[in-house]
Amino acid sequence: MSALTATERPTGVAPLRAVRPWTIAVAFGLLATVICAAGSWIPSLWGDEATTLMSARRPVSTLWPMLFHVDAVHGLYYLGMHGWIRLAGESPFALRLPSAVAIGFAVAAVTLLAGRRGGPKAAVVAGIVACVLPRLTYAGEEARSFAFTAAAAGWLTLLLLWLVDGSGRTAPASVRRTCWAVYAAGLALTSYLFLYTASLALAHLAVLLLSRASRPTLRAWLIATGCALLALAPLGLLAFFERSQIGYLADQSTDPLSLLWQPWFGNGWVAVAAWALILLAIGAWVRDRWGRPGATASPEGELPIGATLVGAAWLLLPTGAMLLVNLVFPMYTGRYSTFAAPAAALLIAEGLLVLGRFVARRSAIPAVAATGVGALLFIAVSTPAYLDQRGPYSKNDSDWSEVSSAMASVARPGDAVVFDESTRPSQRPRLAMHTYPSGFAGVIDPTLETPYTHNIGWADRVYTIPQAAARGRFDGVQRVWLVENDMDGSLHHYGLADLEALGFHETGRTVPTHRTMLIELTR
Template sequence: MTAYAQTPQTDPEQPEQHQEAEGRAARRRADSGGGKGSALLVFALPVLVALACVLPGLGGRQLWRDEHATWWASTLSWHYLGQLIDHIDIVFTPYYAGMHLWIAVAGDSPAALRLPEALAMGISAGLVALLGRRMFAVRTGLLAGLLFAVVPAITRYGQEARPYAFATLFALLATLFLLRALEKPSLRDWTLYALAIAATGFGHLVAMSVLAGHLGLVVLAKRRGDRIAHYAFAGAALLGLSITLPMVAKGSGQSGQIAWNTTTTQDLVDFPQELFGSWITGGVVMGLGVLGLLAARRYALLLGAWAVLPPVLTFLTADQLHLFLPRYLLFTIPAWTLLLAAAVTRLTGRLEPEARPGAVAKAVGGGVLVTAVAAGYAFVAWPAIGDAKKDLPMEPDYAAAANVIASGEKPGDGVIFNGGLSERRAISYELRDRKAPKDVLMEWTPQQNGSYGATECGQPTRCLKGVDRLWLVSTIADGRPPLTGADKKKAAAIDEDFKATRTVRLNRVVVQVLERK
């Protein structure tokens, strides 16, 4: 009777449980010995590749509107930053506070503003590799990390002063801590998991949807006989969520700030291209990633929920929450690359730590496969990586506009703005280290308003008195008069008292010199 009860443990007809036990034992042996060197190599190679893609040209592309908002908020005094987040963008409070400290040390050049994000993306590539190594095999982790490193969108948002790279980093850390806690439970790992969940929410609230995949993994652990996993997970998750709860509660009242984001069916069609940076790179990863669900076995639920559930939920709730934006969902790319790596490396044998006879031959074959697939994908992705470093074509060329003003500005000049693309904030950034004309129509500053926008003078004729020369910066650059859409009093005062003596048309922005008649 006893012998019969033990038979299923080694029955070749039911190998999966035995295989998982061997896999866990092999990972423990690897982690306790020379495997640490293997882990370091698996982590370091994707990090270096990612940084090789992201760091060159880090400051070459000029900042766009959202990055100007980062600069503006992060350079405010603590008092004015507090007023700002009390009205808007409270969900970015930790990021702005961190960037405030960073700018005090590193400065506010484009490269300096983006360096933290670039480093976060580099580390994320290494964490993807470590996850793949822990879940499947060394070759799987290495391939997943390298694929992640050369995704064009990783370069794009690794060169952007916004918090999406950090949301990706912390989602990866949370997943790694969860796997460690489930494999060998400890108070330290569950505490680190809770803190990583909180940090994920501080990176971006949408990234907390990675918890759905985590829950699936915990449910499977419970079914396999783990009696404490679900209790420990519930406690850690609730702790992490409670840390972010005040921010979430306050942020729910500020949701109108993204109401501009209306979603259509075409946005869903374009999602692979927008998420990955090009159609071919997104199509390859998502197409083969679906096949990876068959190879991922016990991790299929985790990776499937991580990759698919966030975009589905944000699309279905787009009319209410307005959160279906590819950059908000950047944290799902690691799951897709892990699925693709699992599908590809399954071709060279079972996805398990190399601790069996013939492991050397498999390792060589796996190394060749990893190199070939990663190099092929990098070759295909390289043009899109180059495009990711260029100025955004739909954004005004504020750097050139600022150069026009700086080269022709005279004492006593004023500057005015028209359009709806954050012209005042952008020109303030581009002229931050140079003498700028007085903003003659600004009556209440953004700091005083506790917002990103200023309040302009209600009596333009009075505010323009004594100014004989104006610089008009307008994003009405489609051939219509530059003051199209301006406040009627403002347009009338300028038309009555000033005439245009010079017009410079740039990409999506017009600079005019107006002199008093």
């Protein structure tokens, strides 16, 4: 029997190379959004997310004064969330959904970056890795600005590469000027979402220098970046004056092992696999670039820009710069490098492709099959981290949802609640009342001095128990629920003696939650 002719071959499935890059980008962007949104309502909101919710609830007239006192570096995000919660509500799912969508955009950018020179196969592998990379799936279920910085960094990098190593090089001068203006505005707005994202400029500069960008290109980039940094000056000044807000980072451990896994990988096993693939990708790039001369340059002497160069500069330089500053002034924690997580996905995908080619050269296994098996193994090693992220206490051990449910089950209208105020502001159980208010309906808050909506800071201002008693706040109260932090079974006993001095006594009834204890007192 003769072989099928070209016209007789099945046409139901188009070859991968015929799939448009934007089709791959949209598909993986939607998939990443679904993966991040799935189960995002399960973990209890935690301190930073409470700050987001409480700041977004504020009238804009009180939000601006707050930002001139605290959290200026998150002001643009809070303003966006201010509008969002009025449309979508305040449930954990609603609060976290914008971040899931933002990660979808970040993953779409990763596929386009990988496919620029690697083709559809590289785009698909990068999309798979980005969809399961623990730092991205974590950011996609957290009501903070970090997911947006990852997306913005990805699209800004794409715009830069289009201008210097894509069809933008031959675009009309007016179009190029407009695109450089968009780049400058994008870098400024991204940095207003989170100030440290401005360090992305270091990565972009390195890419331009290592690819031998022309002088006009460097000049245009310097002008655009200079304008962006100038626009950031007010935020930088505010951040400097508000620097005491992150003073607690001085007590945070920054040992080398935690730095290898914390910023992007979530756990040690993912970090081992990821770094092995990243080093493989960088090693192959170094060999091809310097060990095998012959890279084709443009007539102007520029070299083509591959995903490995982009990923390495983007992953290492901004975070390296932040760590250097951290040696002098503590200002870094792993989540601050979220905007570089797409670069990690790029490099891991490149490592899988290199591994696939290596296996194919030394065995009968096709490169596609070897790469596919590697991608499946990376999914497998990342899955436990994903599942851990969606546990009920996965956000800094917060159990405020459980506290609210417990309070609803035992409190009666007219009962008073006194919260442990002795812990760090972001861990205080009082925030359970603001993040899950339904369980506290009808309960009196006698120690409240000024609600957060009327404060210059983001938190409530409270009286001590004796101060509240002197103002008659406990008059007529017969039952109090003392809500104490119960970390590792060690109660703080905050306010217990003061309540006993007012005639309240423990009944012996307690309601434990994951890290909190509700203690009943009556008189």
